[in-house]
Amino acid sequence: MTDVAISVRDVVRDYRRPRTSLTKPGSVVHALRGVSFDVARGQRFGIVGESGCGKSTLLRIIAGLDQPTSGSVQVGGVEISRLPERRLRFLRAQLQLVFQDPMGSLDPRMRVRDIIAEPLVAQGHRDNISRVHELLDAVGLQPEAADRFPHQFSGGQRQRISIARALAPDPRILVADEPVSALDVSVRAQVLNLLDELVQRLSLTLVFVSHDLSVVRHVCDTVAVMSRGEIVEMGPIGDVYDTPAHPYSRQLVAAAPRLQAALAGRTAAVLAAETLAARALSSNASSRNAVSRNAADSDPKPTPPTPEQTTPPPKDAP
Ligand SMILES: Nc1ncnc2c1ncn2[C@@H]1O[C@H](COP(=O)(O)OP(=O)(O)OP(=O)(O)O)[C@@H](O)[C@H]1O
Numbered sequence: 354m355t356d357v358a359i360s361v362r363d364v365v366r367d368y369r370r371p372r373t374s375l376t377k378p379g380s381v382v383h384a385l386r387g388v389s390f391d392v393a394r395g396q397r398f399g400i401v402g403e404s405g406c407g408k409s410t411l412l413r414i415i416a417g418l419d420q421p422t423s424g425s426v427q428v429g430g431v432e433i434s435r436l437p438e439r440r441l442r443f444l445r446a447q448l449q450l451v452f453q454d455p456m457g458s459l460d461p462r463m464r465v466r467d468i469i470a471e472p473l474v475a476q477g478h479r480d481n482i483s484r485v486h487e488l489l490d491a492v493g494l495q496p497e498a499a500d501r502f503p504h505q506f507s508g509g510q511r512q513r514i515s516i517a518r519a520l521a522p523d524p525r526i527l528v529a530d531e532p533v534s535a536l537d538v539s540v541r542a543q544v545l546n547l548l549d550e551l552v553q554r555l556s557l558t559l560v561f562v563s564h565d566l567s568v569v570r571h572v573c574d575t576v577a578v579m580s581r582g583e584i585v586e587m588g589p590i591g592d593v594y595d596t597p598a599h600p601y602s603r604q605l606v607a608a609a610p611r612l613q614a615a616l617a618g619r620t621a622a623v624l625a626a627e628t629l630a631a632r633a634l635s636s637n638a639s640s641r642n643a644v645s646r647n648a649a650d651s652d653p654k655p656t657p658p659t660p661e662q663t664t665p666p667p668k669d670a671p
């Protein structure tokens with residue numbers, strides 16, 4: 354039994370774009386250009402990088418939903434990169450995925466009980482309702498949710514249903530592709546905390562993709578920074594966050610708002626604008642205060658709080 358849950362070696366994935374000329378073949382996109390890393394059992398491995406850098410391509414290959422052009426991927430010591438779909442059934446029991454868009458990944462015509470039980474039925478288990486209730490409870494939903502349809506839930510609740518379905522076959526590895534990015538601001542932290550708690554309680558190995566380093570920091574212990582199909586830096590998340598070595602990681606860290614702001618969907622640029630506005634407000638207020646102090650000799654008013662001061666400190670606050 355190996356301690357390595359996932360081993361990725363020299364993975365290359367090229368896509369050919371559709372041809373736009375009769376005489377020339379379509380150009381090639383180098384989505385992954387030789388990616389290698391190991392994820393140990395129980396590790397929480399984050400992958401960050403800009404849009405289009407190859408994060409989802411890498412996850413699809415790890416989950417056996419796509420095949421690399423070259424290179425190898427082992428899950429639980431089994432080489433999966435050359436296996437045909439019908440031989441990947443063992444992988445579905447070990448590794449499950451949660452996607453960004455819960456509405457898109459849940460069949461609108463199915464009741465929640467059937468959605469969650471689907472992976473169990475695929476494994477030949479028939480009477481699943483007690484397991485469905487157990488899973489609903491684990492993700493913080495009432496048993497009555499089993500009889501309803503996906504459109505009768507909020508975005509955050511739908512993502513909870515996706516998580517329940519992913520956990521149904523009792524996988525050892527959970528792979529999440531931007532699981533909170535499509536959610537309403539008010540529920541991002543709740544879903545992130547739920548994932549965090551479940552991974553801990555069930556001793557799962559987690560592979561978590563996000564374009565946002567601060568969100569990854571909240572749930573992962575290790576991070577790989579990707580740029581243009583390559584991993585440019587990898588290490589314990591605190592090290593990469595505090596002392597990024599690669600210029601691209603430095604850019605990413607500089608652009609990363611603190612978790613609370615990221616969860617609120619505020620970018621560094623928006624935060625900078627808000628801070629400037631707060632400062633302007635503050636200096637206007639102090640000049641007004643100066644006038645009123647002269648007039649009434651009152652105490653100076655406190656400076657208006659900056660946006661970050663108005664929110665409770667995040668888990669990763671320095
Ligand atoms: N099926 C495909 N056919 C052609 N090109 C593709 C295909 N899938 C992905 N690509 C290209 O591969 C590159 C990597 O795409 P990928 O979806 O992995 O990026 P990503 O890092 O997940 O981006 P995002 O953060 O926007 O989700 C992109 O240039 C994309 O256009």
Ligand SMILES: [Mg+2]
Nearest residue numbers: 408409410530
């Ligand atoms: Mg993606």
